[in-house]
Amino acid sequence: MKVIVIGGGGREHAIIKKLKGHPEIEALYALPGNGGIASDAICVPIGAKDIPAIVAFAQEKQIDFAVVTPDDPLVLGCVDALEEAGVRCFGPRKNAAILEGSKVFAKNLMKKYGIPTAAYEVFDTAEDALRYLEDAPIPTVLKADGLALGKGVIIATTREEAKAAVHSMMEERIFGQSGARIVIEEFLEGPEVSVLAFTDGNVVKPMVSSMDHKRAHDGDEGLNTGGMGTIAPNPFYTEEVANACMERIFLPTIRAMKEEGRPFKGCLYFGLMITKDGPKVIEYNCRFGDPEAQVVLPLLESDLFTIFRAVSDGRLADVEVKFSDGAACCVVVASDGYPKQYETGFPITVDADIASDVLYAGAKDKDGVLVTGGGRVLCVVAKADTLPEAVDAAYRDVPKVHFQNAYSRSDIGKRALSILNERAAN
Numbered sequence: 001m002k003v004i005v006i007g008g009g010g011r012e013h014a015i016i017k018k019l020k021g022h023p024e025i026e027a028l029y030a031l032p033g034n035g036g037i038a039s040d041a042i043c044v045p046i047g048a049k050d051i052p053a054i055v056a057f058a059q060e061k062q063i064d065f066a067v068v069t070p071d072d073p074l075v076l077g078c079v080d081a082l083e084e085a086g087v088r089c090f091g092p093r094k095n096a097a098i099l100e101g102s103k104v105f106a107k108n109l110m111k112k113y114g115i116p117t118a119a120y121e122v123f124d125t126a127e128d129a130l131r132y133l134e135d136a137p138i139p140t141v142l143k144a145d146g147l148a149l150g151k152g153v154i155i156a157t158t159r160e161e162a163k164a165a166v167h168s169m170m171e172e173r174i175f176g177q178s179g180a181r182i183v184i185e186e187f188l189e190g191p192e193v194s195v196l197a198f199t200d201g202n203v204v205k206p207m208v209s210s211m212d213h214k215r216a217h218d219g220d221e222g223l224n225t226g227g228m229g230t231i232a233p234n235p236f237y238t239e240e241v242a243n244a245c246m247e248r249i250f251l252p253t254i255r256a257m258k259e260e261g262r263p264f265k266g267c268l269y270f271g272l273m274i275t276k277d278g279p280k281v282i283e284y285n286c287r288f289g290d291p292e293a294q295v296v297l298p299l300l301e302s303d304l305f306t307i308f309r310a311v312s313d314g315r316l317a318d319v320e321v322k323f324s325d326g327a328a329c330c331v332v333v334a335s336d337g338y339p340k341q342y343e344t345g346f347p348i349t350v351d352a353d354i355a356s357d358v359l360y361a362g363a364k365d366k367d368g369v370l371v372t373g374g375g376r377v378l379c380v381v382a383k384a385d386t387l388p389e390a391v392d393a394a395y396r397d398v399p400k401v402h403f404q405n406a407y408s409r410s411d412i413g414k415r416a417l418s419i420l421n422e423r424a425a426n
């Protein structure tokens with residue numbers, strides 16, 4: 001079969017590593033991929049949002065199966081367009097991708113079906129939002145309705161900050177049209193857990209849990225980024241929490257989407273907070289997380305391509321989704337200055353004796369040399385029997401990747417390891 005993976009980051013590289021060499025895959029393409037992915041798939045310079053060009057390519061090459069990975073093409077209806085052209089897909093249709101594409105849709109769905117989440121109000125005008133903030137509980141969380149490049153969320157710790165956020169989102173439109181409507185919601189506290197789940201619209205099979213580290217600097221300081229590193233499994237996701245999530249969140253969400261006539265097929269990402277009142281949904285994403293996929297997929301023992309096809313055909317109940325008992329750690333190595341300003345174009349080299357996997361994100365080919373081309377440049381991913389070993393192994397290998405202005409956090413996994421140590425001591 002001929003397969004395309006749409007997207008070009010570390011997450012797509014993780015998917016491609018799992019599909020590469022599959023006995024049933026005769027050709028594997030990445031659209032657009034990147035200079036580092038090029039050693040594992042044929043990269044074609046078609047942007048992930050250029051749906052007409054993606055469909056034309058799929059028809060020209062007689063592609064059998066497409067994995068649509070990033071949020072933008074999913075929300076724009078890439079799966080709908082490909083399926084209409086006769087290409088089977090892994091990923092939700094547009095009417096289901098709205099679960100990530102509109103925070104208002106997601107919040108209203110949770111309210112209607114009693115799925116635990118932060119209490120909220122929706123506002124269409126700055127005037128109403130400002131009036132509400134006069135006596136709203138503080139801290140509070142403001143979210144732009146639409147996609148905003150993984151940003152679009154402001155946590156305000158004072159009333160003044162909250163009001164300023166309304167001005168910048170709704171009047172100055174710092175997140176563009178996404179800020180035409182906003183959600184203001186209750187500030188929740190507790191450890192965060194990411195759970196990715198395969199679902200064919202009827203059946204849901206959660207993957208191993210993970211923990212992202214979103215802030216730029218050690219100790220969760222600095223700006224929010226796309227994610228500076230991940231570990232799996234997440235020790236805060238105990239069996240008890242997992243059971244509560246299945247019963248109160250995962251199954252109700254799948255049933256709700258079906259009930260609404262929007263069956264969700266693909267990978268559904270549950271961003272959860274484990275509060276003192278139990279797990280609550282912080283956000284849904286309609287896709288694999290990045291860099292969550294980089295730690296979750298290496299632990300998958302079942303065949304990913306078999307699962308993708310079963311999801312697409314509505315046969316997920318018939319296939320096994322099995323994960324190893326081990327652990328994984330991903331450390332993102334970024335260009336210093338990310339997520340603000342940074343330089344690119346520096347050659348990337350990797351020592352021959354590196355044991356970890358290197359997954360490329362912001363890397364490009366320049367006259368046959370691999371150079372930096374983005375904020376998050378690459379991910380060092382280690383797998384081991386236990387989490388402490390995986391974290392150690394990843395950090396042993398970070399110094400084995402080289403490029404000018406390389407920057408990484410030094411504490412990925414620290415919070416997870418400290419809770420494990422605490423439990424061991426008790």
Ligand code: AMP
Nearest residue numbers: 118141150151153185186187188282283
């Ligand atoms: P998002 O961009 O939706 O991933 O949100 C970014 C981060 O904001 C999340 O990972 C949480 O840490 C935080 N956040 C979002 N909503 C809330 C909330 N209601 N209470 C506390 N923190 C939140």
Ligand code: GLY
Nearest residue numbers: 212227289290291
């Ligand atoms: N790592 C968070 C996300 O993919 O949205």
